[in-house]
Amino acid sequence: MAYDRSDWSKHYDEGRGFRPLRDVERDLLTRHTPAPDGGRALEVGCGTGELAAHLAALGYVVDAVDFAEGALARARKEQEGAEVQGVRWLCMDIEHDDPSELNGDGYDLVIMRLVLAFVGDRTRVVRSLAAQLRPGGALVVITPVAANTPQERRRIALGEDEIDLLTEGWEQVERCDADGLAFLVLRDPSGSFETVEKSRPEPQAVLGACVVVTDGCGRVLLGRSTRGMWELPGGRIETAENAPAAAVRELAEEAGLSVGIDDAHLLTILQDDRADIRRISAVVHVTAWSGTPEVCEPHRFTRWEWHDLHTLAGLGRIFAPSAQAMEAVWPGVLPGLPPVHSYPQAEVPPAVGGEPAEAVRLRHKMADAVITKGWAPSARVEQALRAVPRHRFTPETPLSTAYDNDLAAVPSAHGRSSPAGMSPGRRSVPSPPPGSKPTCSKSCAWNRA
Structure with missing residues (x-):
């Protein structure tokens, strides 16, 4: 209620x-x-x-x-x-x-x-x-x-x-x-995660869809299964059904969300071996949907929740294919996973709008600090500081880290990154000019949160 x-x-x-x-x-x-x-x-x-x-x-x-x-x-x-x-x-x-x-x-x-x-x-x-x-x-x-x-x-x-x-x-x-x-x-909220498997897949279940759904704040939808683990929506791809169609169907059957087929994008195909079965997982990203997540299959799931990306590594038990799919979309959010073969299907994954209000506030706070200290050499750089959602480049870190002005790097007029008060040895946060689109890495890396 x-x-x-x-x-x-x-x-x-x-x-x-x-x-x-x-x-x-x-x-x-x-x-x-x-x-x-x-x-x-x-x-x-x-x-x-x-x-x-x-x-x-x-x-x-x-x-x-x-x-x-x-x-x-x-x-x-x-x-x-x-x-x-x-x-x-x-x-x-x-x-x-x-x-x-x-x-x-x-x-x-x-x-x-x-x-x-x-x-x-x-x-x-x-x-x-x-x-x-x-x-x-x-x-x-x-x-x-x-x-x-x-x-x-x-x-x-x-x-x-x-x-x-x-x-x-x-x-x-x-x-x-x-x-x-x-x-x-x-x-002591240390937090950790482990990937877990189910029983040996049936032969007809080796080809499945993992559905990555994000909300307007860039959070990812996960279900708590009756087996005591977190899972992406998804399931097997039926006969004569392609991966986006399977994603649309599974999302409606499991979580009650409606999606048009044009809003389901195949990002990459993952291949790994599970026991004596070769498992193929199609990672499908949903960019628009309607409805409210609800438990439609209580024999499989107990609840659906939206999760911040930087907290995924502290969630406990995560279904292995779901973990691999999220790591393929956002490299770094679940470090240390066993390797899988990845076959990207989208050169530039579709962008998703929306972000938390806290991200906007922290970005402007960081921009004010950088500009005040004289580290922004041009109006174009100032615009980039205020417009680029840096947290999408570091999905595994909290917002406060992504917008720490002591860690930030801004593009120079020649397209090279120049430090914005970055301490030696600390990680930089890349900032492309507004409108630029990072290319996809070998595992479809661009965070579209």
Whole structure:
């Protein structure tokens, strides 16, 4: 069931809320996450502000975030005086908005209470919040558990499989019971991935399509399979069916997205050997689609999520052909994969528009810094600095790294790259002039995020 800002504002305007904070939760927070000197906390989905006020009382300086104005109005009223204790109320959609308003120095504690079940791309959001943690910091998730929740209210709870997925990629995981709620303390988000296989393919399944779908922010669509791994949409290519047609059909059957055949582009053919079977995977990129991803085949998938490219290497288990397909499209996002044979079919893969608002902000911030320091020798270079989406050249790195002005390189008037404050030995980020199109490498390398 989907909820938007107006739904939640109405919820709070009508005087409704959620389960009040209980003593057992207060005790667990005191025991597991005591406030360090100068400690900062971020509460996501603060509701009426009861937990934010408690965190302030523990000694944290708190950013309390909710995307519903009605919630924040209630919080300011019911927790009157909490700002004096160190609470800052922020109206923000943590799943979609630019996080620039958050504390730039990070947080010692990030907490989500009774909110994660309502988040769409949970894995991506949790990874993004993990990146906000200071060294030694903790992410705390307090959630109803499906087994303890009546059937008619299961939408507000997480099943054990969802909790297992949430805890993947963390070095330290502690779980406690809080009067029926799962109280999870996650530390050290190291993150890693491994490619996994299914059983031996049937002979008719050796030729398949891997469908790479990106959204308007350049994120890639992956499904969590019932086998406990992440997979691209796709499947076998039927008799008398070509790869783009198979991609269109599979995407509709598995995720409910509609695609025109002209918007499905065959990028490359990958060949590898699986047991005694030669496996051929057609990598098809979809550049336009309609609909909302949904689970259409629950016997195969439990959920669909959009993932930032630089987080793929920390996702845990990824189906091997899907990993190879993504590495073929974005070299570097999943390093260390076994070699496969690649036969590019598109000289210049089709471009895809759209990018996160944060990328635009960081690009202009970087451009201002470079121009102010006198490193942009011409108006053409200044235009390139403000226009070129550099993060597409380094899909394996966070946006903040792609737009670090100390790492950037800009093209000179003669087409050569000149350093923009680049330190010796550090990696440069290439910047072609606006309108230029990088050529495809041997594995169709151009990132069209």
